[in-house]
Each structure stands twice: as structure tokens, then as C-alpha cells.
Amino acid sequence: xxxxxxxxxxxxxxxxxxxxxxxxxxxxxxxxxxxxxxTREIVKKHRKDNIVTMQFFQKSSxxxxxxxxxxxxxxxxxxxxxxxxxxxxxxxxxxxxxETVLTITxxxxxxxxxxxxxxxxxARRTSVSTNVYNLVKAAGISGTQKHVIFMGDRDDHYxxxxxxGYAAYIGGATAQATHAMNEWxxxxxxxxxxxxxxxxxxxxxxxxxKAYRETFPxxxxxALVDYNNDAITDSLKVAREFGEELKGVRVDTSRTMIxxxxxxxxxxxxxxxxxxxxxxxxxxxxxxxxxxxxxxxKIVVSGGFNETxxxxxxxxxxxxxxxxxxxxxxxxxxGFTGDNVLINGKHEAKAGRRYRPNPRLEKVD
Numbered sequence: 001x002x003x004x005x006x007x008x009x010x011x012x013x014x015x016x017x018x019x020x021x022x023x024x025x026x027x028x029x030x031x032x033x034x035x036x037x038x039t040r041e042i043v044k045k046h047r048k049d050n051i052v053t054m055q056f057f058q059k060s061s062x063x064x065x066x067x068x069x070x071x072x073x074x075x076x077x078x079x080x081x082x083x084x085x086x087x088x089x090x091x092x093x094x095x096x097x098x099e100t101v102l103t104i105t106x107x108x109x110x111x112x113x114x115x116x117x118x119x120x121x122x123a124r125r126t127s128v129s130t131n132v133y134n135l136v137k138a139a140g141i142s143g144t145q146k147h148v149i150f151m152g153d154r155d156d157h158y159x160x161x162x163x164x165g166y167a168a169y170i171g172g173a174t175a176q177a178t179h180a181m182n183e184w185x186x187x188x189x190x191x192x193x194x195x196x197x198x199x200x201x202x203x204x205x206x207x208x209x210k211a212y213r214e215t216f217p218x219x220x221x222x223a224l225v226d227y228n229n230d231a232i233t234d235s236l237k238v239a240r241e242f243g244e245e246l247k248g249v250r251v252d253t254s255r256t257m258i259x260x261x262x263x264x265x266x267x268x269x270x271x272x273x274x275x276x277x278x279x280x281x282x283x284x285x286x287x288x289x290x291x292x293x294x295x296x297x298k299i300v301v302s303g304g305f306n307e308t309x310x311x312x313x314x315x316x317x318x319x320x321x322x323x324x325x326x327x328x329x330x331x332x333x334x335g336f337t338g339d340n341v342l343i344n345g346k347h348e349a350k351a352g353r354r355y356r357p358n359p360r361l362e363k364v365d
Contacts, residue, residue, distance in 0.1 A: 007042070017076055027077050048109060052106070052108045054111075055338070056102040056338045057101060060097055062093070064092065073117065079257055086102070088103075089362070094259050101358075119338055122336040135148060144313045148173050148324075152325075152326045152329055153178050164179050165182055166183075176190070184337055192224065193223070193224050197212070203228055221301060223246065223249050228260075229259055230259065231259055232284060235288070236289070250301070251281070251300070252324075253277050286319040300320075301324065306325070339356060
């Protein structure tokens with residue numbers, strides 16, 4: 001967790017306007033709630049000289065992400081952004097419930113219509129970074145920090161990949177499945193083989209792996225071994241074929257399937273759920289590899305993993321070296337709120353809300 005904690009101490013560099021590819025229609029109010037647009041026009045006509053302070057917060061603990069994107073949004077689309085005074089925490093900061101993470105001070109009509117967009121950016125990015133952080137923490141409770149690969153490309157619209165990948169990076173994911181997910185932080189996507197590759201070799205895992213090695217000899221060789229629903233047998237096949245060249249095997253058994261290992265050893269059934277990637281299967285796989293001297297082969301698991309399942313695996317000491325996780329990391333569970341709390345330097349806010357200064361905020365130039 002050391003690298004992650006460095007991020008959470010604000011050691012990462014802020015992103016700038018050059019990172020983001022904003023839709024120019026933001027300026028036209030296309031993505032803003034209509035009542036914000038109407039308010040902007042009313043204020044221009046009746047209250048254009050007022051200076052407001054808008055503050056943003058949310059109601060749960062988390063790992064903040066999206067501030068750089070929000071600042072870039074304001075600098076790009078606010079009127080006269082150089083006249084606005086912005087204070088903000090940084091991406092990667094740990095935040096407490098109701099803690100102010102951002103304030104903007106200036107004429108409402110210059111930036112107020114961006115309120116909902118700012119809320120949405122902070123909500124999505126912070127939810128993903130917090131989900132990843134909690135999951136990575138769970139993957140280290142055994143005392144050995146396991147790597148987490150962010151595999152969320154198939155679980156949401158492709159246009160979200162760059163921002164989600166960055167949020168996952170902030171949260172502590174060590175690798176991402178697509179190049180787009182790595183775009184904002186300067187890396188490339190990683191990946192080995194899908195089931196489609198094995199299918200094209202008629203289910204022959206060895207031949208598919210040979211082709212992979214020949215085509216991408218610089219990659220670490222990791223074989224996907226659940227295609228035939230016989231993960232241990234196929235793991236041993238590739239281990240015997242490739243020896244020291246084989247760096248790992250990935251098990252991705254469907255939660256509706258029972259691996260052939262248990263069908264051959266039915267005396268093992270009856271005390272656990274044998275479907276999908278379960279602890280007993282991974283214990284048996286590790287033993288089978290070790291018994292034939294393949295102690296160097298790492299085990300990667302994927303398929304429906306979330307924080308709860310990883311905690312269960314780690315508490316049992318299941319010999320997993322890396323987790324691939326997707327959909328559970330994309331749940332939006334942290335919502336942000338923007339409130340006008342000061343007008344011309346004096347308190348003015350809806351009932352129940354007040355200006356909450358935060359000494360941790362830094363002024364943004």
C-alpha cells in the first residue's frame with residue numbers, strides 16, 4: 001500500500017487543461033440542468049454584481065478524485081475564469097463526511113451553470129477511486145499486497161474509460177485493461193488472452209498459448225485456463241509445455257459452472273459452494289502446480305470479484321497473486337452537492353447548510 005498512500009498524501013502532480021477532451025457544448029449549457037441556465041439569465045438581469053461562494057461536499061468518507069478535471073472545466077468554460085477564486089483539495093486526498101473539498105468565489109453568472117456537471121464529475125471519479133482503494137486494501141489484509149487489475153471496459157460506455165482508469169489509478173489499481181484507461185497518467189493497457197483466442201484454436205489451450213508467445217514474445221506469458229472448465233488440467237498442460245516461460249495462469253470460471261476437478265472428486269462436495277472461482281479450486285490449483293515443481297507460476301483470478309469476495313479470499317489465505325476486477329468498481333455511491341453559502345462575503349444559504357471552511361484547501365492559480 002506504500003505507493004497508494006503516497007498518492008493519498010498529495011504527492012501526485014495535478015492534471016491540466018491539456019489532459020481533458022471536453023465537449024464544447026458545455027459552454028452552450030447543453031449538459032447543465034435547465035434551471036441553472038434560467039438562473040444565469042435572471043442573475044445577469046437582476047443581480048449581476050453579487051459575489052457568491054459555492055462550496056462542494058459529500059456525506060461519506062472516501063478518496064477524492066476529479067478535482068483536477070473540475071478545475072480544468074472551470075478554467076475552460078467559466079466566463080472570465082481568471083477572476084474566480086478557487087480553493088480545492090487534491091485528487092487522492094482522503095476526505096471525511098461533509099468536509100468541504102472545493103470552493104469557488106465570483107459572480108454567479110460566470111460559473112453557476114456548471115454546478116451539476118461539477119457534482120457529477122466528483123461523484124463518479126470519487127466513487128471509483130474509493131471503490132478501488134477499499135478493494136486494494138482488502139487485497140492486502142493477509143500481509144502480502146496483491147495486485148489489482150482494473151478491467152472495467154465491458155461494464156460501462158467506452159467514453160468513460162479514461163476518467164475511470166485515472167480514478168482507479170488514484171485508488172491504487174496497478175494496471176488497466178485498455179490504453180484509454182491509462183491515457184491521463186501516461187501508461188499503456190495490459191492484457192493477455194481472452195476466451196476468443198482459445199476458441200479460434202478449437203479449445204486447444206497449448207496451441208493458443210504457443211501462438212500468443214510467438215506473436216508477443218516480450219510479454220509475460222499468462223494463460224487463461226478455464227475455457228474447457230478444467231482449470232487444473234489445463235494449467236498443468238501449459239506449465240509442462242512452457243516451464244519457466246509460463247509466468248502465470250488466469251482462472252475466470254463462470255459463477256454458474258462447477259469446474260471438472262470437483263466433478264471428478266465429488267467426495268469434496270457438500271461443504272462449500274463449488275461454482276465459479278472458489279477458494280477450494282484455487283487451493284487445489286496451487287497444490288497441483290507446486291507438486292510438479294511449478295512454484296513460480298502465479299495465479300490470477302477474475303470474474304465477479306468485489307471487496308467482499310476478496311476479503312473472504314484473503315481471510316482464508318487463498319493463494320491468489322492478482323485480482324482482475326471490473327463492474328463492482330464502477331458503482332456510483334458517493335454523491336456530491338454544491339451550495340451557495342456566502343453572498344458578498346456574508347452568510348446566506350438554504351436552511352441546514354452553512355459555510356464550512358477547510359484549512360486543507362489550497363488556492364488554485
